Amino acid sequence: MKIALYAGSFDPITNGHLDILQSSLIFTDKVVVAIGIQATKKPFFSFEERAALITQVRKDLLNIGSDRLQVISFDNLLIEKAREIGASFLIRGLRDGTDFDYEMQMAGMNEVMAPELRTIFLPTSISSRMISSTLVRQIATMGGDVTPFVPQNVAQALYSKFKF
Numbered sequence: 001m002k003i004a005l006y007a008g009s010f011d012p013i014t015n016g017h018l019d020i021l022q023s024s025l026i027f028t029d030k031v032v033v034a035i036g037i038q039a040t041k042k043p044f045f046s047f048e049e050r051a052a053l054i055t056q057v058r059k060d061l062l063n064i065g066s067d068r069l070q071v072i073s074f075d076n077l078l079i080e081k082a083r084e085i086g087a088s089f090l091i092r093g094l095r096d097g098t099d100f101d102y103e104m105q106m107a108g109m110n111e112v113m114a115p116e117l118r119t120i121f122l123p124t125s126i127s128s129r130m131i132s133s134t135l136v137r138q139i140a141t142m143g144g145d146v147t148p149f150v151p152q153n154v155a156q157a158l159y160s161k162f163k164f
Helices: 015-027 047-062 078-085 097-113 133-141 152-162
Strands: 003-008 030-036 069-074 089-094 118-123
Touching: 003 015, 003 078, 015 030, 015 047, 015 089, 015 118, 030 047, 030 078, 047 069, 047 152, 069 078, 078 089, 078 097, 089 097, 097 118, 133 152
Parallel strands: 003 030, 003 089, 030 069, 089 118
Antiparallel strands: none
């Protein structure tokens, strides 16, 4: 079974993340979405909220079961979590050259520590390239329309947090 690990904060999941997930599901049997938990960071959505949003996207938009897409947390080295779940691939989305430079460094470090893992870089579609969770949160904070950038359930969750 070809298992891929797709890690991030997903705070919140965006259409860009969804684009990468859909592409990953084409060539893997299962994608495990790993939500990073960092004690030093205060996320906007709790882990439980982020996991619930991603699970709802899996059911509503991707129309696949948990046998193809699973959501977990991790607070250790990504390669350790990948080994723990039996992943062969690390999925990384690329929006631009800045992402590429950073991700190449990370892939190199991961390859030295875990040569059995392969990092797969997937470019986001042109329509999703400019989207970031940070910008989505900023738009929502100011009462702007985030529906072009996130799935509907995520937009509703953002609006309910801000009481719009």
